[in-house]
Amino acid sequence: MDIHLALSSLITLSFFLAILPPSYYAYDPRFVDCSRPYECGRIKDVSYPFWGVNRPEHCGRQGFKLECYDEEYPIIKFEKLEFLILNISESQNIMTIARWDLWNRSCPRTNLSTILNYSIFDYTSAVRNITLFYDCPSQVYTPIPVQNRFTCSLEGSDVNNYSYFVNETLAKIQFPFLEQCRGRIRVPILRNSIIDESAGVVPALHEALKQGFDVDYNFLDKTACDGCMKSGGNCGYSNETHPFVCFCRDGERSHFCTGNNLYSFSLSHFTGLG
Known part of the structure; x- marks a missing residue:
């Protein structure tokens, strides 16, 4: 021409x-709504299936709502627990999350073990569990290693009470006195996290909890969403x-x-x- x-x-x-x-x-207008990426603090450029803040509900899936009332990280809720989202890898469908009630502390505000929405989330192979016991009875002798002992203050208890954490290996051993502890929760951490007494038990435990843990997230319409995006559209609900x-x-x-x-x-x- x-x-x-x-x-x-x-x-x-x-x-x-x-x-x-x-x-x-x-x-x-829904195309325009869902063209906007989710952004909150350090987490940016996140799309379907996540929604919240500037992305309306029709731009994501149920169970993937993200709140943004923390200055650094968005928050996702599972049952009564809230988790800080430290990272999202959309290419691998993996989130790194950490319990908000254990952020900067090893004493929980709620006596609840970590629970996920297992219909769409699951732990990765890079995760292991530890169990934290709080407000335990004083023992003259305990077979739990020194590096597994720490102190915390629960509401309504003494300032310095006896607390312990056990890993998957110690969890197989019976410690009858632990049944008398007032609190017990199960918390995932990254498998390569190291908690030892060389750096101080409490700081090392805090660091392991702050690193969070990885979970896979699954949405069954990923293939359909990929096709929609390639055709110039935006995925929605x-x-x-x-x-x-x-x-x-x-x-x-x-x-x-x-x-x-x-x-x-x-x-x-x-x-x-x-």
Whole structure:
């Protein structure tokens, strides 16, 4: 095509679009909503299945709502527990999370073991469990190693009470006196976390808890979402019967976008580029 004719066509197209009412070329508002990445503190550029703050509910899946009332990290809730999200790897579908009630402390505010929503989350192989026992009876002798002892203050208890943590190996050994402890919770940590007395038991335990642990997250419509994104759409949520939907520039589709918006169609029509 002659360059002058192509230029003339583009000018004509620009004038044509300029005089059209906005409704002719406005994008679907849900497409615009879900184009925005989730951002909170250090976590940025996160998309489907996560939603919250600037991403409405129809831009994500149930169970993936993220709060943002911490200055550094977003928070996700499982039952009564809240977890700080330290990292999200969307390419691997892995989150690194840490219990908020154990952030900067080894004494929990709630006597609850860590619970996930196992329908969509699970621990990775890089995780191991430790069990924390609080407000335990005084013992003249205990077979638990010194490096597994720490102190904490629970509400309504003495300032310096006896507390212990046991790893998966020690958990196989019976310690009858631990049954008398007032509190006990099970907490995942990274398998390569090292807790020893050389750095001080309490600081080392704090560091292991602050590093958090990795969980896999699973959403069954990942393949459909990949197809939707490649077709120029944004993944979203419709309802429990048909949860996945692809929001396109010109409306909703079940899996992927099939039509072009007015501008791209008109451009190809006038210039012969399509």
